[in-house]
Amino acid sequence: MFSGSGCIPGQCSSPRETQVAMNKRKHKGSLLRLLILVLLLAGALQVYRWSRTNDPRFYLFLQSRPGRVLARIFHWGSAAAQAIPEDKPAEELTETERAVMKKMREKLLARQARYRLVTAEGRELTGWIVESNSQYVVFEEKYGASGALQIRIPAAKISILERLPARIPPITYRDIRFQMEFPSMQFYKKPPYSILTDESYFHVERSVRTLQELHTEFMRYFRPLLSRRNSPLPSLQVLFFSDEEQFHRYQKRYCRIPEPTAGFYSPTLRRLVIYNEKRSGWLRDLEEDLRKSAEESGLSTPQAALRKRKIERALLHEAEEKTFVTLRHEGAHQLFFAYGVHSDFRVENDWLIEGLAVFMETRPAGRKDPRRVSTLRKAAEKNRLIPLKRLMDYRHVRGFLALGSSAKVELAYCQAWALVHYLMSDPGRRNAFFEYIRYVRDPRHLREILHSSRLDLLARFLRSTPEKTAREYRSYISRL
Known part of the structure; x- marks a missing residue:
């Protein structure tokens, strides 16, 4: 039988008892929330300490889902914490990405030599035919934006003249995004390297040869250590600035602690970044000091002028060699990380x-x-x-x-x-x-x-x- 209040006799709680029970539940909830906050704070402090001491557990944490979220919030490793996939199906590309890829392909094709010519003396040239008849061939070699050279070769001195197939290396999704990041720079694709630069053609060519030589030597020594030999060949990105200030702005943005160096490799960006030391501030300062010294000493003889030019050439050579030593050093970092050594x-x-x-x-x-x-x-x-x-x-x-x-x-x-x-x-x-x-x-x-x-x-x-x-x-x- 139910009472008028709807309570079963002997099982009803007084309002005071109900309030006490509710207070206990609230107190337990508050303690639980406080405990969770303390644990989160302790975890955050631990992660911060790991980041300050360069502890490997910090980088392992960044690979987890919570770590990736916090990396975006606190700019750990910059926005590049969201890794760009190596490739993406064509149907998933945006209209802008398709347009950029089309333009990149057109530029690569336009830059590719059409003919191979071998002279009777064994000299090999690749380039374009400007003019040809039964008597001679006018052959042109192009050097990017740095100009071109035309040579008139008598037909009797041509041993081989053949058309080259129109083939360009595949452009990956990372290549497309790379170009979109720096739309005014020239893109070069020399597998396994993808290069963006505002440098001269000649400097780019030497840089590419240096990197490809380095890659060959790396494989000869360290192939047994490759942990990603069964995965697609990584796209090795190189960003080559001609301007020191641009380089340092970029370095400040993407390096946790920027250092006074001529290049760096970022494992987060998976990118080698460098600038040409021939255009560096220290070299300009030395050249200015040299000019002032010559003026103050009153040396204007031909011998003094010759000595000054020799010193300037030596400085330029030193700057160029420093650039290529840096390129090999930072390029080696890139290979050891990219191939999983x-x-x-x-x-x-x-x-x-x-x-x-x-x-x-x-x-x-x-x-x-x-x-x-x-x-x-x-x-x-x-x-x-x-x-x-x-x-x-x-x-x-x-x-x-x-x-x-x-x-x-x-x-x-x-x-x-x-x-x-x-x-x-x-x-x-x-x-x-x-x-x-x-x-x-x-x-x-x-x-x-x-x-x-x-x-x-x-x-x-x-x-x-x-x-x-x-x-x-x-x-x-x-x-x-």
Whole structure:
């Protein structure tokens, strides 16, 4: 039987009891929300600490869904955290993207040589026929926006004249977006490289040859370490500025901590960025100082003018060589990341990342650099070499540049190069070194790696002890 209030006798709660129960539920809810906020704050602080210490767990976090969301909110790695796919079906392209791709194809076709001509002396030319008859051929070689050269060749001196097939490399979706980002720059496609630049044709051609040579040498040394050999060949993007200020603006936008360098590789953008040091501020300052010095000394003789021109040519040559050393060094970083030799979560310490790049920057790769050998010998004589354990455990968001003085930075680069050179110089050590690289880049071993000395780990793969490895490394430096 129900009472008039609708309550079952003995089971009704008083209004006071109901209020107490509601307050308890609210209190528990508030505590739960507070706990969640504390945990989120603690997590955020931990991620922030990882980002400041360049911890590999920070980069692993960025690969997760929450990490990608936070990367867009806080501009970690810039807007490029949203990776652009290598390719996309044609039907999914927008009208603008289709128009850009069509224009890119037209420019590549217009730039492609139509004929191959071989003279009786064996000289080979590729270009265009401007005029031809039974007596001669006027042949033209084009140099992009830098001009063209026409040569009149007698028919009797032509050994081969054949038409070349009209083929251009495929343009990927990343290429299209690359061009859309810099619509005023010239696009060049020299597989596996996609290049955008406002530089001269001649400088681009030499840069391409340098990069393709580097790619060939990289494959010869490090093919066994490629972890993406079964995936499509990555599009290796190169952005080449002619203007130093433009480069530094771009660097400031996309580098976490911009440094005074002539180039950089961004794993986030998957792009090599460089500028021509022949147009750099330091070179202009030196040339101005040279001009003022000549004026103040009153040297206006032909001998003085000749000496001034020689110095200017030497400065230009030095600037050009610095550009191409930077191109090989940063291009090596690009290859080690693009082909998966390095991990996606940056577990490798600075000695390995920089040591491999310096190993590749000489021509040919792996050559002993006299300047670095001299630096190492002087440091060894003065007992100033960085202890091997300290070198291998060193890790900073700014890399070796955080060491401070230029002498310390240079020594760290030299020692990292010497260590890689030591490991690569013997087949047995090289195999052990490659096994070490495979082990370190495997995320399943991250916990052990974070709590281990890198020297201890390397010595284990070399079947040696840390002390013996350090002694042999120092002995190798003395024999360089």
